Amino acid sequence: MTEVLLSLKGLTKAYPGVVANDSVSFDIGTGEVHALLGENGAGKSTLVKMIYGLVKPDSGEMTLRGAPYAPGEPRQARADGIAMVFQHFSLFDALNVAENIALGMENPPKLRDLASRIRDVSETYGLPLDPFRTVGDLSAGERQRVEIIRCLLQDPKLLIMDEPTSVLTPQEVEILFLTLQKLRAEGTSILYISHKLEEIRALCDHATILRLGKNVGECIPAETSASEMAELMVGSALTPPERGDRTFGEVALDISGLSVPSPSAFGTALRNVHLTVRRGEILGIGGVAGNGQDELLSVLSGETLTEADAVKLGKDPIGTLGPVARRALGVLAAPEERLGHAAAPDMSLTENAMLTGATREGLVKNGFLKWAAAKEFAERVINEFDVRTPGPENAARSLSGGNLQKFVIGREVLQRPDVLVVNQPTWGVDASAAAAIRQSLLDLAAGGCAVICISQDLDELMEISDSFAALNEGRLSAPRPAAGLTVEEIGLMMGGAHGMEVAHV
Amino acid sequence: MIRLEKRPQPSQAWSLATPLVAVLATMIAGGLLFAALGKDPVEAIRPIFWEPLFGEFAFYYRPQLLVKGAPLVLIAIGLSLGFKAGIWNIGAEGQYIMGALFGAGVGLAFYPLEAWYIFPLMVIAGGFGGWLWASIPAYLKTRFGTNEILVSLMLVYVAEQFLASMSLGLMKNPEGFGFPGSRNLQQYDSAHNAELIAGSGMHWGVVAALIAVIFAYVLLNRHMVGYHIRLTGEAPRAARFAGFNPTRLILFCLGTSGMLAGLAGMFEVSGPSGQVSIDFNVGYGFTAIIVAFLGRLHPVGILLAGGLMALTYIGGDIAQSNLHLPSSAIQVFQGMLLFFLLAFDLLTNFRISLGKPEVA
Numbered sequence: 001m002t003e004v005l006l007s008l009k010g011l012t013k014a015y016p017g018v019v020a021n022d023s024v025s026f027d028i029g030t031g032e033v034h035a036l037l038g039e040n041g042a043g044k045s046t047l048v049k050m051i052y053g054l055v056k057p058d059s060g061e062m063t064l065r066g067a068p069y070a071p072g073e074p075r076q077a078r079a080d081g082i083a084m085v086f087q088h089f090s091l092f093d094a095l096n097v098a099e100n101i102a103l104g105m106e107n108p109p110k111l112r113d114l115a116s117r118i119r120d121v122s123e124t125y126g127l128p129l130d131p132f133r134t135v136g137d138l139s140a141g142e143r144q145r146v147e148i149i150r151c152l153l154q155d156p157k158l159l160i161m162d163e164p165t166s167v168l169t170p171q172e173v174e175i176l177f178l179t180l181q182k183l184r185a186e187g188t189s190i191l192y193i194s195h196k197l198e199e200i201r202a203l204c205d206h207a208t209i210l211r212l213g214k215n216v217g218e219c220i221p222a223e224t225s226a227s228e229m230a231e232l233m234v235g236s237a238l239t240p241p242e243r244g245d246r247t248f249g250e251v252a253l254d255i256s257g258l259s260v261p262s263p264s265a266f267g268t269a270l271r272n273v274h275l276t277v278r279r280g281e282i283l284g285i286g287g288v289a290g291n292g293q294d295e296l297l298s299v300l301s302g303e304t305l306t307e308a309d310a311v312k313l314g315k316d317p318i319g320t321l322g323p324v325a326r327r328a329l330g331v332l333a334a335p336e337e338r339l340g341h342a343a344a345p346d347m348s349l350t351e352n353a354m355l356t357g358a359t360r361e362g363l364v365k366n367g368f369l370k371w372a373a374a375k376e377f378a379e380r381v382i383n384e385f386d387v388r389t390p391g392p393e394n395a396a397r398s399l400s401g402g403n404l405q406k407f408v409i410g411r412e413v414l415q416r417p418d419v420l421v422v423n424q425p426t427w428g429v430d431a432s433a434a435a436a437i438r439q440s441l442l443d444l445a446a447g448g449c450a451v452i453c454i455s456q457d458l459d460e461l462m463e464i465s466d467s468f469a470a471l472n473e474g475r476l477s478a479p480r481p482a483a484g485l486t487v488e489e490i491g492l493m494m495g496g497a498h499g500m501e502v503a504h505v
Numbered sequence: 506m507i508r509l510e511k512r513p514q515p516s517q518a519w520s521l522a523t524p525l526v527a528v529l530a531t532m533i534a535g536g537l538l539f540a541a542l543g544k545d546p547v548e549a550i551r552p553i554f555w556e557p558l559f560g561e562f563a564f565y566y567r568p569q570l571l572v573k574g575a576p577l578v579l580i581a582i583g584l585s586l587g588f589k590a591g592i593w594n595i596g597a598e599g600q601y602i603m604g605a606l607f608g609a610g611v612g613l614a615f616y617p618l619e620a621w622y623i624f625p626l627m628v629i630a631g632g633f634g635g636w637l638w639a640s641i642p643a644y645l646k647t648r649f650g651t652n653e654i655l656v657s658l659m660l661v662y663v664a665e666q667f668l669a670s671m672s673l674g675l676m677k678n679p680e681g682f683g684f685p686g687s688r689n690l691q692q693y694d695s696a697h698n699a700e701l702i703a704g705s706g707m708h709w710g711v712v713a714a715l716i717a718v719i720f721a722y723v724l725l726n727r728h729m730v731g732y733h734i735r736l737t738g739e740a741p742r743a744a745r746f747a748g749f750n751p752t753r754l755i756l757f758c759l760g761t762s763g764m765l766a767g768l769a770g771m772f773e774v775s776g777p778s779g780q781v782s783i784d785f786n787v788g789y790g791f792t793a794i795i796v797a798f799l800g801r802l803h804p805v806g807i808l809l810a811g812g813l814m815a816l817t818y819i820g821g822d823i824a825q826s827n828l829h830l831p832s833s834a835i836q837v838f839q840g841m842l843l844f845f846l847l848a849f850d851l852l853t854n855f856r857i858s859l860g861k862p863e864v865a
Contacts, residue, residue: 303745323748335746344740346515354732355747367729398513 081157093136170491249279252450284465301333330418385410553820568706578811583762596657598790599664604767607634612696635767698776710772
């Protein structure tokens with residue numbers, strides 16, 4: 001290994017009730033792409049926040065180029081040559097690229113000078129970007145470029161990237177990897193956080209694997225198989241969901257010529273969407289975030305009303321029916337945002353069971369609520385979906401993300417839907433819970449339910465769906481059978497490189 | 506360093522303790538205020554909280570508690586429904602006035618006929634007047650997206666002008682020697698909201714307030730509409746996902762709170778006050794906002810808070826006349842109560858921790 005740039009020794013950080021990092025040690029070499037691999041909740045984010053000065057470790061120490069390194073705040077970390085690209089972008093939609101970058105700088109130069117520096121950097125690293133474009137008009141991949149360029153302007157020695165590919169199409173991932181490889185060739189170290197094994201194998205020189213806050217192993221990704229890494233990451237061999245044999249019945253849900261204007265200035269309009277799902281079929285809908293996923297779900301759940309004929313249940317038009325009427329007909333949905341959309345954070349699980357279960361589970365009589373029945377229903381969801389909570393009287397926000405997700409999905413699945421629409425069903429959920437959720441969707445389909453699964457996780461979609469379509473700027477590609485689709489084809493359905501130019505490195 | 510940490514669950518204990526702690530803090534800060542004015546703090550606070558209940562003249566003050574508390578509770582119950590859903594009716598004072606005018610108007614129209622149906626008609630008219638006045642901001646909000654806070658508040662001033670016009674014009678007592686103000690309804694049996702038990706302070710408004718408390722309790726805890734209200738307040742997006750119609754909720758919450766405020770005004774004008782006059786309204790509609798929050802937007806809490814607020818009103822009057830405290834000092838004292846309540850309210854959802862700062 002080359003010279004060590006940053007060395008972590010025994011870093012420990014505990015939060016009330018949980019040890020996020022337990023004595024983690026590893027070294028990052030100069031010019032090395034180092035992967036930090038682990039499930040959701042393994043402590044990756046806490047660890048990089050300590051490196052970036054956002055969180056102070058309880059114990060342990062770091063050395064940067066041999067000298068002790070203990071950043072009190074991100075500014076200090078940046079001064080020491082450490083930069084970070086966050087998973088969630090912190091950009092202002094209404095400002096242009098240069099203004100956004102200037103906002104993050106200590107002493108921003110004149111906009112014109114800054115723009116020319118942005119052009120220089122973007123050309124050097126093959127990240128074409130117009131400094132005067134409004135951020136709200138950029139694709140997710142281009143926004144990420146803004147964040148990366150913002151970091152590169154500081155000329156960093158270590159670039160931390162938190163799950164950078166979760167918002168990219170396969171083609172955009174390739175462009176990103178070329179950039180990262182160029183940075184590595186120039187001697188910049190990269191700490192690359194991900195749980196996607198294949199990309200780590202393709203890109204990284206070295207990997208550290210975290211599980212429950214502990215460093216459970218290191219490996220050279222190129223020489224280790226994906227399944228070995230997965231076992232280290234999860235701690236046990238995972239049983240992939242069983243598809244079972246399914247036969248498709250008649251068409252359950254039929255959307256034709258659906259166009260919906262964007263609900264807000266920077267939302268996405270749905271444009272002429274067509275799709276059909278048969279009973280027993282799982283339709284996977286891929287696409288980079290912000291291409292109309294939320295809008296499509298709200299059209300299906302009944303939160304957004306359309307022309308009656310645009311959405312049909314079997315032969316019956318339901319486009320003008322609201323959520324309650326659709327639930328009565330057996331069309332159920334589980335939105336992506338758990339807190340505040342699928343569930344009310346401060347309400348108990350019993351009250352949250354009432355939220356969508358009122359109609360189908362008969363929890364209301366003459367307008368009066370049957371709390372005892374609601375509690376029973378909540379308990380049933382908790383038991384059958386292994387939701388870890390002391391009881392249904394606990395507030396939704398007291399549950400971990402994965403557990404609440406199990407509750408949200410379980411609440412719909414147990415209502416015996418005829419059509420179920422889910423958006424990001426396993427987002428932020430650990431691997432075993434994700435497997436359980438996927439299995440429940442497959443079982444539901446086996447029972448004759450038509451399932452639409454909107455997700456940004458392509459592996460998930462390939463694992464469970466029978467047919468696949470992708471959303472790109474509010475347009476839905478024609479669905480194709482999922483079996484036999486190549487990554488290349490999927491990427492093109494998702495919009496290829498989204499108009500981004502390929503890097504000229 | 507002192508920091509605030511978000512609790513994983515709202516603390517039940519703090520939620521109950523907050524009003525008590527707020528009252529205590531108000532006593533301390535108020536005591537300091539009175540001391541700064543050169544009064545003995547204990548002597549100044551004692552008449553506010555003690556005299557009306559157990560003092561020498563308690564036989565007079567206790568009925569007054571009901572008379573003053575009932576409109577506060579009645580209005581605050583209505584307001585709390587909207588507040589829970591994030592719909593802010595600040596104009597209960599105006600709805601109170603309109604209820605009084607509609608109710609009194611019906612009564613005066615029948616004068617001097619004596620019949621059993623006059624008072625019930627006045628009740629209906631009073632509720633309708635308040636409902637109508639609150640429906641204006643409700644309609645404008647649902648139709649044009651106007652801000653209900655501003656519209657309802659400004660309609661208070663319109664209602665006040667209307668009240669002045671009525672007491673000087675249309676409703677002026679023809680036998681009143683030119684003085685502004687209507688006939689005294691206390692002297693018109695069919696329209697008089699008399700005490701149900703003489704000397705108890707118990708009039709129909711008190712009964713209505715108690716019914717409203719029970720009604721609101723059942724609505725919020727057992728009925729779909731109440732669930733809708735709470736869900737909308739906590740997570741508006743989840744409420745839409747659940748399939749609730751925000752427009753209907755706005756109409757319901759503003760309409761109901763207007764109706765209850767109108768009823769309060771009607772019971773007041775036909776009972777304790779007796780006549781429509783320029784200075785008929787004394788701020789119950791605004792004080793009820795404090796009462797609603799002091800009661801934590803909970804029906805039973807509002808009942809207790811209404812009593813407490815009536816106590817500080819009556820006690821404040823006593824302190825004012827016995828100790829010559831300026832009336833503004835009493836108002837500051839009442840304002841402190843709301844201030845401390847909101848401040849300590851934070852502890853329901855957050856805990857204070859002493860220690861090193863950290864960023865999660």
